[in-house]
Amino acid sequence: MATIKTSKEEILKNAVRLFKIKGYHNTSMADIAAECGIIKGSLYHYFKSKDEVGVEGLKYIHNYFVDEVYSMAYREDIDVQEKIELYVQKIDDYFLHSEGGCIFGNFALEIPSESENFRAVIREDFDAWSHSLAFMLESRYTKEEAYALAKEYVALTQGSIMMMTLRNDAVDYLKVGQKIISLLKD
Amino acid sequence: MATIKTSKEEILKNAVRLFKIKGYHNTSMADIAAECGIIKGSLYHYFKSKDEVGVEGLKYIHNYFVDEVYSMAYREDIDVQEKIELYVQKIDDYFLHSEGGCIFGNFALEIPSESENFRAVIREDFDAWSHSLAFMLESRYTKEEAYALAKEYVALTQGSIMMMTLRNDAVDYLKVGQKIISLLKD
Amino acid sequence: MATIKTSKEEILKNAVRLFKIKGYHNTSMADIAAECGIIKGSLYHYFKSKDEVGVEGLKYIHNYFVDEVYSMAYREDIDVQEKIELYVQKIDDYFLHSEGGCIFGNFALEIPSESENFRAVIREDFDAWSHSLAFMLESRYTKEEAYALAKEYVALTQGSIMMMTLRNDAVDYLKVGQKIISLLKD
Amino acid sequence: MATIKTSKEEILKNAVRLFKIKGYHNTSMADIAAECGIIKGSLYHYFKSKDEVGVEGLKYIHNYFVDEVYSMAYREDIDVQEKIELYVQKIDDYFLHSEGGCIFGNFALEIPSESENFRAVIREDFDAWSHSLAFMLESRYTKEEAYALAKEYVALTQGSIMMMTLRNDAVDYLKVGQKIISLLKD
């Protein structure tokens, strides 16, 4: 359950940031090492390949979302309206301050479909995301409706992050969260 | 409009296909040349850099969409309901048979934001897309509503293509087109 | 007796200028073609290789010096003092307005010694230069003295052109001509 | 001073030798690597570009001359006549055994004038040369005379090296050193 420590975590943070900003294939091991203030070869002490840095990076962010965001959907100490507001708030907090958009979306569109190891982690995150969202929506909608809505909102969020990054304008992105919240309003 | 001819067009087609499937930075000039059955250096007879192939590739696809898809929105020989159905049909035809998703979305998420030349073409396409869609929606909605809806649907379509590519499942993607059509139904 | 005409001469002029400014190996056939406003392949209509452009370029300039400068030493219509002043004047005129120094000196130091075809033309020019200078000096010095002085002055002129080009300062270069003139003064 | 050690020095020695014999632009990184018995890419472990190899190469030779030759002019343990003989001796030793002439002269005539980084090192060497020479001449001449003579002799030496390389004949070159020595004779 998360908790990579020490240097390894530091490397992953730097790597993920570079991957998001520059793209995976456009980021070299040397770039990552430089960002960490270590020498290229030392990366191989922690990771046995660039692919591993990529996959571990995805997992690291996935764990963050599972622990800090998606988990919120299953809390029982607050009512669902409050929950979804916090949920959306958490997500917005992350993406409004995340240079380069969403690493899962970015990798989904950059990494060739043969790379099943990458795709699996990405799908896992999107699944956890839609399931947690659906879980909250089930308080008002049927299982099927809730899941369909959840998937739609995940897709819409990804598309909106794309547009936000492209235009440097968060207005339309922010509407998405409000629309989700409004699904449980009243 | 459009209509780059001869070999140049052939190169762009091959390049775009590779870029979509493998990603831009993961596709080498050697890959493109091999796909075209020519030698690496010969590419530089037509394009002076890989960047130029990238940008020209985007423009080539943009021109296709402008001529074959977005233009449909402005036809005056058929009513708007029929128009939007054909419009959605055209888009679905393209993306259901387009290995690797949408090149504009892919590039939007892979290319670093410093590359303004790339971003400009991508934005131009998304703008033309939303404007043409908004133009049809104005038959029932106000200008503002129509444009907001259009932008939302473009984002949703991009997110849905991402999910379709990731899961190899077109079901959810196809719902988006139907939802757009339903905005003008009855 | 010199007189290459039309396009061929035009190409040589452009080529020589580029060779002097950029260096021989650093000047491409494409550079030369661009400078001439023609296409790369067309150069091969006039010259069968880059080497040939180089050698012909040297010969073209050599012919200019033979016809316009060195020949002056053998005139019989003016006295030797007047002659040497005109001679120096001609040389200064050329080198003060010749971007990139002296092509013979440049090639002498850039071209590997295996390239005998190049070296031969360069030596021929330096020989013609020293012989013409020696011929004038013989009016006051013995054959041996005159020839030794001439060779020394050619070397000094080459070294001074090097320094002039390097420092963008013609002062020291100009002293050399004055020194030569003074050898026959009084 | 000077003293780059280990492999880096080895690479510079080989590079400089090739640059002198073949010319800078005509020497490839592959040539240098082959000469060093290493692989092409390994050069980039030591130098980040060919330009850097060029500039460092010049500096390496410049340091040699400063330490081993020019410094001699400032010795106080021997009289100036003995000094200038040793000085000339050192210079002759170097150039008579230096295949391809003087790297500073060669680069001065090959490298385009935009390359200020190159020009600066070349000028620095010629300056150190003329200053050290002038310093010795000041024992008999005024500051101005000494400096003018020194600059003239540097230029003459460069021109003479050019002729020596071109003709494979050291006779005229050797006279230059004797002339310098004779300036302080008696």
Added chain:
DNA sequence: AATGAATGAGAATTCATTCAT
């Protein structure tokens, strides 16, 4: 754990040259 050096493959790009038209 970490470094610095080395490797070999491959990246983008340029080059001189050829050839059919």
Added chain:
DNA sequence: AATGAATGAATTCTCATTCAT
């Protein structure tokens, strides 16, 4: 005479990875 396309080798440089220390 001139063009535009093509070639194949070579150029500079970068990459992921390995290894001895």
